[in-house]
Amino acid sequence: MTDKREQEIIIALERAGQFELPQAAVERDLERVRRALVSERPGRSLWRTIAQSRWTKLTSAAAVIVIAVMAFSLFMQPEPAAAKLLAQVARNMEKLAWVKTTTQTYTPGEEKPVAIDIHWTDVRNKRVFAIYDGKYIHLMDYAQRRWCIYRPETNDMVVKLLDDLWISPAGAVHEYILKLKTEGIEVARSEEMREGRNVIVLQFAESLNYLQGAGPTTNMLMNGKPVKTMRHRIVIDKQDYLLGAAEITYLDPNDATIVVQKSRSEPIQTGPADIYELGVPKDVTIISKVPEDRVGQVRESIASHASRFLDAYIAVITQAQMENGQERVDQGMVVFRRGKELRVDVYRRLYNHPDNVTPLYRNELDASLTRLKPYWPEEEQWGIQAVRLYDGLWQYVLEVKDDKLAARDKQRRPDGDAYADDDVDDFAWRTLWWLNEPEHLFEDDYSRSHGLIAMELAPQWQGYRLPKRQVAYADPQKDYICRRYIDEELFDAPWQEDKNWLDKVKDKENLTERRTVRDVIEYGRTAAGQWYPKAITETGYELPYGRSRKDVSRVIRIHLIAERPEFPEGVFEPGKLPKTADR
Amino acid sequence: MGQQQDKVLTLLDRHGRRLHRLLGRLTRSEDATSDLMQELFLRLSRSKGLEQARDPYAYAWRAAANLAFEWRRRRKIKLGPLEEDACEDEPQERPLGRLVRDEEVQRVLEATSRLDELAQDVIVMRFIEQEPYEEIAARLGRDAAYLRSLCSKSLVRLRQMCDDRDADRTDKGVSYDR
Numbered sequence: 001m002t003d004k005r006e007q008e009i010i011i012a013l014e015r016a017g018q019f020e021l022p023q024a025a026v027e028r029d030l031e032r033v034r035r036a037l038v039s040e041r042p043g044r045s046l047w048r049t050i051a052q053s054r055w056t057k058l059t060s061a062a063a064v065i066v067i068a069v070m071a072f073s074l075f076m077q078p079e080p081a082a083a084k085l086l087a088q089v090a091r092n093m094e095k096l097a098w099v100k101t102t103t104q105t106y107t108p109g110e111e112k113p114v115a116i117d118i119h120w121t122d123v124r125n126k127r128v129f130a131i132y133d134g135k136y137i138h139l140m141d142y143a144q145r146r147w148c149i150y151r152p153e154t155n156d157m158v159v160k161l162l163d164d165l166w167i168s169p170a171g172a173v174h175e176y177i178l179k180l181k182t183e184g185i186e187v188a189r190s191e192e193m194r195e196g197r198n199v200i201v202l203q204f205a206e207s208l209n210y211l212q213g214a215g216p217t218t219n220m221l222m223n224g225k226p227v228k229t230m231r232h233r234i235v236i237d238k239q240d241y242l243l244g245a246a247e248i249t250y251l252d253p254n255d256a257t258i259v260v261q262k263s264r265s266e267p268i269q270t271g272p273a274d275i276y277e278l279g280v281p282k283d284v285t286i287i288s289k290v291p292e293d294r295v296g297q298v299r300e301s302i303a304s305h306a307s308r309f310l311d312a313y314i315a316v317i318t319q320a321q322m323e324n325g326q327e328r329v330d331q332g333m334v335v336f337r338r339g340k341e342l343r344v345d346v347y348r349r350l351y352n353h354p355d356n357v358t359p360l361y362r363n364e365l366d367a368s369l370t371r372l373k374p375y376w377p378e379e380e381q382w383g384i385q386a387v388r389l390y391d392g393l394w395q396y397v398l399e400v401k402d403d404k405l406a407a408r409d410k411q412r413r414p415d416g417d418a419y420a421d422d423d424v425d426d427f428a429w430r431t432l433w434w435l436n437e438p439e440h441l442f443e444d445d446y447s448r449s450h451g452l453i454a455m456e457l458a459p460q461w462q463g464y465r466l467p468k469r470q471v472a473y474a475d476p477q478k479d480y481i482c483r484r485y486i487d488e489e490l491f492d493a494p495w496q497e498d499k500n501w502l503d504k505v506k507d508k509e510n511l512t513e514r515r516t517v518r519d520v521i522e523y524g525r526t527a528a529g530q531w532y533p534k535a536i537t538e539t540g541y542e543l544p545y546g547r548s549r550k551d552v553s554r555v556i557r558i559h560l561i562a563e564r565p566e567f568p569e570g571v572f573e574p575g576k577l578p579k580t581a582d583r
Numbered sequence: 584m585g586q587q588q589d590k591v592l593t594l595l596d597r598h599g600r601r602l603h604r605l606l607g608r609l610t611r612s613e614d615a616t617s618d619l620m621q622e623l624f625l626r627l628s629r630s631k632g633l634e635q636a637r638d639p640y641a642y643a644w645r646a647a648a649n650l651a652f653e654w655r656r657r658r659k660i661k662l663g664p665l666e667e668d669a670c671e672d673e674p675q676e677r678p679l680g681r682l683v684r685d686e687e688v689q690r691v692l693e694a695t696s697r698l699d700e701l702a703q704d705v706i707v708m709r710f711i712e713q714e715p716y717e718e719i720a721a722r723l724g725r726d727a728a729y730l731r732s733l734c735s736k737s738l739v740r741l742r743q744m745c746d747d748r749d750a751d752r753t754d755k756g757v758s759y760d761r
Contacts, residue, residue: 006738009745012691013710021607021616029617030599033624037592126621143621171614293629304649307656308697 093169120271142166160289306429334368340392355383367568390417430482467493516540609651652696
């Protein structure tokens with residue numbers, strides 16, 4: 001017998017069952033899939049040939065990001081009256097089969113453009129062809145998830161996995177409206193005559209976050225300078241309600257112009273049939289960086305199990321140094337997780353310093369203090385180190401400075417909280433990434449004897465970073481938890497191809513070899529039966545260049561103390577964080 | 584031509600519309616359905632599981648449901664109201680009741696995405712696809728009485744998850760109002 005609330009749920013599910021997309025959309029999608037499948041057949045598949053090629057080093061193609069920025073930046077206006085205008089623009093964009101965009105880049109003091117880039121967007125087949133700087137030819141094929149990068153200097157074409165999701169020009173309109181709504185970016189709108197046509201001009205500015213602890217630096221660099229502000233100017237033709245010109249000015253933290261990009265977009269009937277039509281020679285050497293299918297499947301399984309982990313819990317995580325066989329706790333974290341919201345209060349060992357800070361905030365920290373004490377009873381030994389709050393979009397961080405908690409600039413983090421070792425999920429499921437993704441699975445004695453799936457990522461030396469290797473052993477019997485994780489940067493790395501790399505580094509004393517191995521030694525299960533690590537050992541060492549080696553041995557213990565609990569009032573509210581001094 | 588490719592093309596011809604409808608109903612988004620449909624068949628064309636599957640449609644159905652629920656779990660932004668803004672041709676009326684109902688559907692689907700796989704299958708087949716228990720039992724190779732009981736337990740679980748979320752929202756609303 002179902003109760004009233006369950007009946008409402010059944011009605012909601014039945015209502016979901018009544019949802020129908022237009023027949024035209026169904027036919028369009030089926031046809032698109034059919035075309036993609038047919039193009040995959042042997043003899044016609046570029047990818048199949050490519051997959052058998054050798055694997056070497058990959059260069060960055062950061063310039064491609066520009067197209068994504070442009071696509072995002074081409075549309076906006078937050079006020080309700082603009083919705084109709086944008087809806088009209090979106091509908092018109094949906095009808096286009098191809099769009100050609102030419103972008104000219106100018107630097108201050110230069111009259112001529114320093115670069116000219118051309119993009120051809122094949123809307124129906126989800127492909128973008130591009131020529132950068134007149135010579136680098138790219139194909140981003142979102143349907144096949146492949147990214148080809150042709151380099152004329154070496155006459156080779158690197159092919160890698162394209163991870164980004166396709167955003168159609170119309171989809172970008174919707175995403176941008178939402179972005180403006182959630183971030184409250186102000187848009188100025190005006191109407192004017194341009195080249196004899198009535199146009200609507202929209203202008204707005206976006207400000208980027210400073211990276212934490214890195215001074216006035218953001219994660220976007222242009223001409224070697226950090227970009228703090230992007231000023232956009234968009235022109236919509238009132239005759240056809242399509243996007244015409246766009247201009248983006250990139251400014252540094254002092255508001256000085258770094259670069260101006262001017263784009264002009266036009267609908268075209270058709271574009272390049274393939275990348276060779278744009279000038280890639282037929283005898284090009286193809287370098288495949290495409291991972292095996294199996295790697296993708298395992299990574300998806302890992303992500304899928306991680307996403308199913310408890311969506312609300314409270315945990316205490318302690319980290320202890322091993323001293324003469326005894327655990328000596330030196331850090332304790334109290335974690336409150338509710339959906340995307342995450343609050344972590346971090347406490348540290350004081351090493352005989354008096355704790356002048358925690359008593360100042362005893363009320364605001366009460367929720368974590370009371371939960372940490374049972375697991376770190378020597379209360380006089382520890383004090384607050386930091387409070388981190390992620391509200392699903394913004395990251396707030398308070399840290400101890402001058403005997404007070406001081407707030408860093410809040411950071412916008414649409415992709416998740418900024419810390420990799422904050423919550424239970426971080427310790428349980430590992431995603432390998434370092435400039436690239438794992439390309440193959442492998443077996444060794446450890447994986448065979450424990451029934452694990454192993455994958456690795458081993459980039460070469462770069463700048464001041466030693467040859468690096470990350471290895472994850474996932475346990476398919478225990479929800480794909482990472483049972484062993486190895487992170488190493490070695491002077492004498494077997495996978496480093498150029499064995500004389502160290503001779504090319506000037507300040508060798510800045511280099512440090514390090515190796516860490518994390519092993520799960522005890523497991524727990526949630527009430528629903530999902531596995532998680534309860535205890536992890538961490539062993540390894542650090543070896544600064546020319547100095548002696550320092551061994552590290554630690555134990556991390558995860559105490560899941562409540563599942564789907566009632567949370568302390570205000571624990572996820574930025575307004576209820578301890579009152580702080582600004583940094 | 585590869586046998587696998589043939590198999591996938593046949594699957595597309597015979598069941599493509601049903602799979603498209605399933606994706607549409609679980610995502611309620613034309614863009615997402617289009618993307619996931621491509622993704623689904625791309626995966627199927629490379630999947631060893633399909634090759635070995637006794638019932639390719641059942642295999643594809645599960646893969647489609649997985650993709651849609653995965654999309655729901657990962658989705659960070661709700662596009663519902665904006666899609667309505669963009670639909671100028673539709674009646675301009677936007678009664679509160681419709682919004683509330685739509686939100687309820689989204690919430691229940693999101694909760695369903697967090698159920699176990701078997702429970703997800705039964706809930707979708709029973710209430711969204713309106714299949715009788717006997718048919719579901721045949722498709723899943725399980726006993727109908729067991730599935731009936733599982734369905735009932737899953738409804739209770741869905742109610743708890745939806746109510747938990749309502750409680751969170753209420754808490755937040757109160758505190759923001761202060």
